[in-house]
Amino acid sequence: MEEATTNIFHLAVVIFFYASLLSLRTSAAGVASDTLSNGRNITDGDTLVSAGGSFTLGFFSPGLPSRRYLGIWFSVSGVDSVCWVANRDSPLNDSTGVLVIDGKGGLLLLDGSGLVAWSSNTTGSFSSAAAQLLDSGNLVVRNQSGGGGGIIWQSFDHPSNTLIAGMRLGRNLRTGAEWSLTSWRAPDDPATGDCRLVMDTKGLPDCVTWCGTAKKYRTGPWNGLWFSGIPEMSNPTMFPSQVVVKPDEIAYVFNATNGVFSRRVLSDDGVIERLVWITTTKVWTPYSWGRRDDCDDYNKCGAFGFCNMNAASTPFCSCIDGFKREAIGGCRRNSPLECSGNGSTTDTFTAVRGVKLPDTDNATVDMSATLEQCRTRCSANCSCVAYAAADIRGGGGGSGCVMWTGEIVDVRYVDKGQDLYVRLAKSELALLVARYYPIHQIPSSAPPPVRDAGGHSGGSHGRGA
Numbered sequence: 001m002e003e004a005t006t007n008i009f010h011l012a013v014v015i016f017f018y019a020s021l022l023s024l025r026t027s028a029a030g031v032a033s034d035t036l037s038n039g040r041n042i043t044d045g046d047t048l049v050s051a052g053g054s055f056t057l058g059f060f061s062p063g064l065p066s067r068r069y070l071g072i073w074f075s076v077s078g079v080d081s082v083c084w085v086a087n088r089d090s091p092l093n094d095s096t097g098v099l100v101i102d103g104k105g106g107l108l109l110l111d112g113s114g115l116v117a118w119s120s121n122t123t124g125s126f127s128s129a130a131a132q133l134l135d136s137g138n139l140v141v142r143n144q145s146g147g148g149g150g151i152i153w154q155s156f157d158h159p160s161n162t163l164i165a166g167m168r169l170g171r172n173l174r175t176g177a178e179w180s181l182t183s184w185r186a187p188d189d190p191a192t193g194d195c196r197l198v199m200d201t202k203g204l205p206d207c208v209t210w211c212g213t214a215k216k217y218r219t220g221p222w223n224g225l226w227f228s229g230i231p232e233m234s235n236p237t238m239f240p241s242q243v244v245v246k247p248d249e250i251a252y253v254f255n256a257t258n259g260v261f262s263r264r265v266l267s268d269d270g271v272i273e274r275l276v277w278i279t280t281t282k283v284w285t286p287y288s289w290g291r292r293d294d295c296d297d298y299n300k301c302g303a304f305g306f307c308n309m310n311a312a313s314t315p316f317c318s319c320i321d322g323f324k325r326e327a328i329g330g331c332r333r334n335s336p337l338e339c340s341g342n343g344s345t346t347d348t349f350t351a352v353r354g355v356k357l358p359d360t361d362n363a364t365v366d367m368s369a370t371l372e373q374c375r376t377r378c379s380a381n382c383s384c385v386a387y388a389a390a391d392i393r394g395g396g397g398g399s400g401c402v403m404w405t406g407e408i409v410d411v412r413y414v415d416k417g418q419d420l421y422v423r424l425a426k427s428e429l430a431l432l433v434a435r436y437y438p439i440h441q442i443p444s445s446a447p448p449p450v451r452d453a454g455g456h457s458g459g460s461h462g463r464g465a
């Protein structure tokens with residue numbers, strides 16, 4: 001999700017310095033409570049402020065003043081930086097709204113006549129419960145009875161259009177609940193919009209933007225260190241990120257670094273943008289965004305196509321070696337494969353260097369295999385059209401195994417990208433060797449022919465390190 005990066009790394013140093021001053025200043029000024037307990041309420045005009053002062057909960061109107069919402073925002077920049085909205089689809093019509101906590105541990109937003117505009121839908125009976133706005137921006141409701149303290153409900157489990165440090169994007173495998181972002185309908189209208197950012201947990205974990213039923217963009221699969229389509233994430237100093245894979249959850253989460261405020265916002269037109277608060281200038285500065293260029297448009301070049309922003313001409317599409325472009329988009333194999341049902345084959349593989357791996361939605365993943373085992377398995381299965389390493393952490397060619405059947409889509413050249421091995425008929429390989437190693441120049445121990453971004457042979461740049 002980090003995409004084209006503005007060069008603000010140098011500002012990080014400045015931020016680290018001011019972050020400590022900031023926390024001193026806000027905690028000194030912090031008089032508002034961070035807790036809503038049984039029998040208390042928050043009316044329009046009141047706020048909760050987290051203990052360190054970072055976040056504020058209150059009522060706001062992003063557009064028409066007659067539409068009131070309950071939300072949480074960064075205190076430094078006020079309601080221009082709302083990161084969570086409770087009643088996004090049921091605005092209050094006036095400023096008579098009130099937030100209460102009921103005897104069951106539920107949060108209720110009531111209008112002037114006492115009707116429920118929004119509810120946290122908590123079930124169960126908690127004789128004593130309290131809601132607290134934590135300094136992470138998470139509003140948590142805890143069971144207070146008998147010295148309990150267990151979390152009954154938390155806003156981080158119900159994201160709006162914004163991901164902040166500590167929030168999850170992914171899936172709770174135990175409950176089936178999904179942590180995903182949903183865009184606002186318009187910049188001044190928090191109503192549920194058309195676009196969503198979800199983590200695709202089939203195949204390798206991959207963050208995907210959908211608008212309506214159209215898949216718009218993917219970050220590329222998690223390679224153990226970063227999402228393979230986002231080389232900027234390979235620099236871990238700014239926002240250390242991880243994909244948590246546990247029996248009960250798969251989720252992407254990033255950490256706050258020394259109090260630097262950042263947020264990822266899914267815009268109403270489906271672009272995910274990371275903004276960073278620059279303390280000196282007091283502005284939210286765009287840091288990265290996804291999609292960042294034409295090659296990030298999902299499946300831009302069709303099946304077996306290859307997108308390269310360095311290509312000489314638009315639309316930046318070509319085909320994987322051994323394939324040729326079809327009139328209606330996508331690419332077709334030049335020569336049929338030779339593979340019989342019993343797995344005997346003369347087929348071979350060509351390496352496509354430095355790419356965002358294809359969509360792994362329908363791919364088979366085995367994290368425990370070696371790359372060599374992966375090649376053998378793919379070769380022995382006539383329906384396997386390509387394979388790649390699933391994890392680059394060990395260095396070398398990587399480990400683990402992803403195998404694709406059918407078609408591969410959404411392959412692009414990317415900095416620090418991975419190597420993808422695509423099945424080709426033996427006759428194609430001979431042609432590639434002739435193309436890349438003119439006959440009189442073939443070294444006696446020629447490496448297998450490869451193609452990299454520039455379309456020239458033997459390049460070694462762009463390998464996932």
Ligand SMILES: *[C@@H]1O[C@H](CO)[C@@H](O)[C@H](O)[C@H]1NC(C)=O
Nearest residue numbers: 039040041042043098100110
């Ligand atoms: C909110 O609290 C005030 C003051 O304690 C009280 O008068 C009012 O009835 C409460 N409102 C609701 C809806 O609970």
Ligand SMILES: *[C@@H]1O[C@H](CO)[C@@H](O)[C@H](O)[C@H]1NC(C)=O
Nearest residue numbers: 090091092093111115116117
């Ligand atoms: C706001 O007004 C509209 C139209 O009068 C009504 O349908 C809606 O229920 C009201 N919303 C609330 C929360 O009272």
Ligand SMILES: *[C@@H]1O[C@H](CO)[C@@H](O)[C@H](O)[C@H]1NC(C)=O
Nearest residue numbers: 086089118119120121122158
């Ligand atoms: C609470 O439940 C109602 C009825 O099932 C549903 O319409 C509403 O979206 C739920 N609210 C939340 C915050 O999940």
Ligand SMILES: *[C@@H]1O[C@H](CO)[C@@H](O)[C@H](O)[C@H]1NC(C)=O
Nearest residue numbers: 124125126143145146147148
């Ligand atoms: C609340 O916490 C107390 C103390 O741990 C526990 O005995 C009680 O069962 C909890 N209530 C619910 C409804 O889970």
Ligand SMILES: *[C@@H]1O[C@H](CO)[C@@H](O)[C@H](O)[C@H]1NC(C)=O
Nearest residue numbers: 239240241242253254255256
């Ligand atoms: C983020 O912070 C948590 C808690 O401090 C820590 O366990 C985790 O390793 C951190 N993740 C990264 C990627 O630094």
Ligand SMILES: *[C@@H]1O[C@H](CO)[C@@H](O)[C@H](O)[C@H]1NC(C)=O
Nearest residue numbers: 338339340341342343344345
């Ligand atoms: C696999 O099938 C091919 C063609 O039908 C045949 O020539 C070959 O002997 C078979 N190999 C094995 C191991 O059965």
Ligand SMILES: *[C@@H]1O[C@H](CO)[C@@H](O)[C@H](O)[C@H]1NC(C)=O
Nearest residue numbers: 359360361362406407408409
């Ligand atoms: C995966 O399979 C489903 C069902 O056949 C298909 O609709 C979808 O397009 C496939 N996805 C990819 C990336 O090939």
Ligand SMILES: *[C@@H]1O[C@H](CO)[C@@H](O)[C@H](O)[C@H]1NC(C)=O
Nearest residue numbers: 364380381382383384403405
């Ligand atoms: C070939 O791979 C496909 C997809 O992973 C799998 O469904 C099929 O069982 C495999 N065939 C053999 C013979 O292993």
